[in-house]
Amino acid sequence: MSNFNWKVNSSNYQILRTGCFPYIKYHCSKKIEEDLNFSDKFMRFIKVANFGIPCLLYGLAATQLIRHKEIVYTDKGPVTIYFLLPEHKGSQY
Template identity: 65%
Template sequence: MIRIFRGKSAAKPTSSEVLTSYLLQCKEPPWTSYFVKYSSVIDDQWGKSHFNWQVGASNYHILRTGCYPYMKYHCTKRPLDNLSFEDAFFRFIKVFNLGIPCLVYGIAATYLISHKEVVKTCKGDVNIYFLYKEDKGSLY
């Protein structure tokens, strides 16, 4: 049983691989905001709330939160910066609120999501979800 579980999880891409693949797939957009299901990826960015992410020639500030059954990513192309204070602050807020607002956001998202796209990774395709279809390359 454990062997089967490991085999299935090993076949999933990591959340960081989906993040990188999507940003490259969109040719490093100025910003994007999407949801990915926990069940579709291995969460290798657990505990990170606000951090830098290097993709190609760009650096992104990533705001990330768990909102079961999804993980929410908001990515903005920005210069490299020390985000450790903001990361700790957002993590504190989530813990202080017992994660209840995040759970409510995830439940609401299941009803509000109106667009889906496919991200190609080396471990297969992953669906990501949007509240509305984005205008790729738009500044806003």
């Protein structure tokens, strides 16, 4: 899925993501739950129509630009998350 709702406790987050080899690019916004079915299908159509080439180029460029990382520990082991810019911890909307 490219665009979907993700419920966490009493909050809803809208996720927009795409594969950008070798990364996954995502955007997360706290919003009310909406029907994102059309948006998800539209994003999938765009990716297929352009053979994923822009996503590949974006990912390859990101390998040269990304400098910040954070390790998140999960029950399945550590996961490294990479950021173009450092995350602003505790930021508000």
